[in-house]
Amino acid sequence: MTKEIINTDQAPQAIGTYSQAVKIDHTVYLSGQIPLVPETMVLVEGDISAQITQVFNNLKAVAEAAGGNLSDIVKLNVFLVDLAHFPIVNEIMGRFFQAPYPARAAVGVAALPKAAQVEMDAVMVLTR
Numbered sequence: 001m002t003k004e005i006i007n008t009d010q011a012p013q014a015i016g017t018y019s020q021a022v023k024i025d026h027t028v029y030l031s032g033q034i035p036l037v038p039e040t041m042v043l044v045e046g047d048i049s050a051q052i053t054q055v056f057n058n059l060k061a062v063a064e065a066a067g068g069n070l071s072d073i074v075k076l077n078v079f080l081v082d083l084a085h086f087p088i089v090n091e092i093m094g095r096f097f098q099a100p101y102p103a104r105a106a107v108g109v110a111a112l113p114k115a116a117q118v119e120m121d122a123v124m125v126l127t128r
Contacts, residue, residue, distance in 0.1 A: 001025075008065035011058045012036035015113065020062050028066045028124040032079070033058040034116035048085045048117050049092060055120050056096045068126050070096055075123040076104045082117065083108040089118070 006021035006028065014020060014031070021030045035044045035054035038061070044054040060070050078089055086106055093101075102122070112119050 006062060006066045008061055010038060010061035010065065012038050012041055015041075021066050023066055023126075026126045028063070028068065028072075028126065030059060030062050030066075030073075030122040030124060032077075032119045032121040033062070034113055034119045036114070036116075043114055043116060048082075048088055051116065051118050052085075052089055052092045055118055056092065059120060059122055060096065063122075063124055066124065066126070067128075068124050071098065072124045072126055073097075073102045073122045074125050076102045077121050078104065078106040079109045079112060079119040080106065080117065081109060081112060085117065 001024055004023040005019045006023055008020065011020055011033065018031050021028050033055050035051035036042065037044050037054065044050050063069055063072065080086060083106070089106070
């Protein structure tokens with residue numbers, strides 16, 4: 001097994017003891033992304049829609065650094081401080097993904113790092 005660490009300055013740098021993503025063969029495990037702006041490492045300004053959009057942009061940047069794109073994601077996990085925001089996730093996800101959609105879970109959590117309202121991680125499989 002060869003493990004390749006994925007890193008890009010187009011997504012927030014790790015704020016702990018983890019990598020942005022790890023690639024093993026054709027599978028890439030993307031670490032959780034919160035709505036940090038990569039250039040400033042502070043939460044994006046705005047409402048929950050701005051936060052969700054920033055998270056998808058961060059995941060997209062890591063996916064591209066690994067040689068893929070969002071359409072290669074096979075499993076997406078969504079963590080929300082307020083599950084009432086789930087319809088907004090669906091709406092914004094529709095701008096970033098097309099059918100067939102990845103498998104997905106949505107989990108309500110009590111809190112997230114840096115007081116973020118949303119975090120997402122993913123598993124991606126590269127076919128090329």
